[in-house]
Amino acid sequence: xxxxxxxxxxxxxxxxxxxxxxxxxxxxxYPSLFWYVQYPGEGLQLLLKATKADDKxxxxxxxxxxxxxxxxxxxxxxxxxxxxxxxxxxxxRGNTGFQKLVFGTGTRLLVSP
Amino acid sequence: xxxxxxxxxxxxxxxxKDVELRCDPISGxxxxxxxxxxxxxxxxxxxxxxxxxxxxxxxxxxxxxxAERTGxxxxxxxxxxxxxxxxxxxxxxxxxxxxxxxRSSFEKLFFGSGTQLSVL
Numbered sequence: 001x002x003x004x005x006x007x008x009x010x011x012x013x014x015x016x017x018x019x020x021x022x023x024x025x026x027x028x029x030y031p032s033l034f035w036y037v038q039y040p041g042e043g044l045q046l047l048l049k050a051t052k053a054d055d056k057x058x059x060x061x062x063x064x065x066x067x068x069x070x071x072x073x074x075x076x077x078x079x080x081x082x083x084x085x086x087x088x089x090x091x092x093r094g095n096t097g098f099q100k101l102v103f104g105t106g107t108r109l110l111v112s113p
Numbered sequence: 114x115x116x117x118x119x120x121x122x123x124x125x126x127x128x129x130k131d132v133e134l135r136c137d138p139i140s141g142x143x144x145x146x147x148x149x150x151x152x153x154x155x156x157x158x159x160x161x162x163x164x165x166x167x168x169x170x171x172x173x174x175x176x177x178x179x180a181e182r183t184g185x186x187x188x189x190x191x192x193x194x195x196x197x198x199x200x201x202x203x204x205x206x207x208x209x210x211x212x213x214x215x216r217s218s219f220e221k222l223f224f225g226s227g228t229q230l231s232v233l
Binding site for chain 2: 041089101
């Protein structure tokens, strides 16, 4: 079945450092890919998405590119802030049973001043 | 309401008791999902509703788990004879959905803050 694999955390960075959180997926066909973020004490919210190969999703300085050849959707940000500290979830929606999202295990990011 | 509302926010129960968790989706959202978030396990899909029917209940872990949705709105997740391994955060989400099953209508999920269930 469809699945998502994320790098384990926590990822600990200093403010203004470069961030990469790796995400790879297994799915048939052409799934849609997502990054969701869960800030402390809040519910999950959509950060960005990409619906076809080579698409780049972006929001709040974060970017991720849908790479079909490597089945990856790595999250990047050039300069993190303390306020980016949160748990980040990679997710996909496949072509079959497409209504549900399949999530990865989440990666906690801790940014220190 | 303005967002997805879940109640209670915390529930502590004894092993063997039944519990009911409630979800109030965003008004007008026809699609509703239940997920479970366990420590180190990520988000585990439980069940999906389109209106009042559940076309995908493949994630319910056992027959102790059931869910219903009435009036195309509020949903209740019931766990019977709770076990310690049921301890987790239970998350509800909704999306616009729609009869045409247009893919974009399901792409953004709006999550509630969850119910933290602790089974002693």
